[in-house]
Amino acid sequence: KAGVTQTPRYLIKTRGQQVTLSCSPISGHRSVSWYQQTPGQGLQFLFEYFSETQRNKGNFPGRFSGRQFSNSRSEMNVSTLELGDSALYLCASSSPDRDGYTFGSGTRLTVV
């Protein structure tokens, strides 16, 4: 069974640009969540999508947005990139009949 797939694995962007990250959940998983991981702040919740609807949102500015498609694949977008957005962005999917997330390997975003 394929795991959670995130693309791309690495990304370098310039301040002010925007970026889109992609996540394909495990087949059959309808919930997709996004987390930002930095050395200083640790793992912080960005948002969760279920059946194409945002179910929860963390405490991040409006520059961070996401969406989910009918096949459960999800994208997150960060506009007007800042140096502080450099982080590992992790996507996780979960099944309605079993506790817990399965995380992908993440997208390492570097803003220069």
Add this chain to the structure above:
Amino acid sequence: GENVEQHPSTLSVQEGDSAVIKCTYSDSASNYFPWYKQELGKGPQLIIDIRSNVGEKKDQRIAVTLNKTAKHFSLHITETQPEDSAVYFCAASSGAGSYQLTFGKGTKLSVIP
């Protein structure tokens, strides 16, 4: 909102010894407590979890205990092996059909052969 404190931040043990990592949480509504292991270059991997209606759960060399009254939970790893070396995160969630997790800051465990 929820706040999760985790300690220690680093832990070194000899191979074969036990390791204990402790977490406290603030929101009494939290009812789901997973533990994740993260190896270099990989995403966190769920290793064990516990719900608030259970006091202890075991899976081979790994166990988790929960004290709801004191709002703390712990991860116990027995007979540690070098492959247990990684960063471990605790987390808490109030559930209700959603897994918005609040994570601790992590514990870097080193198992010395």
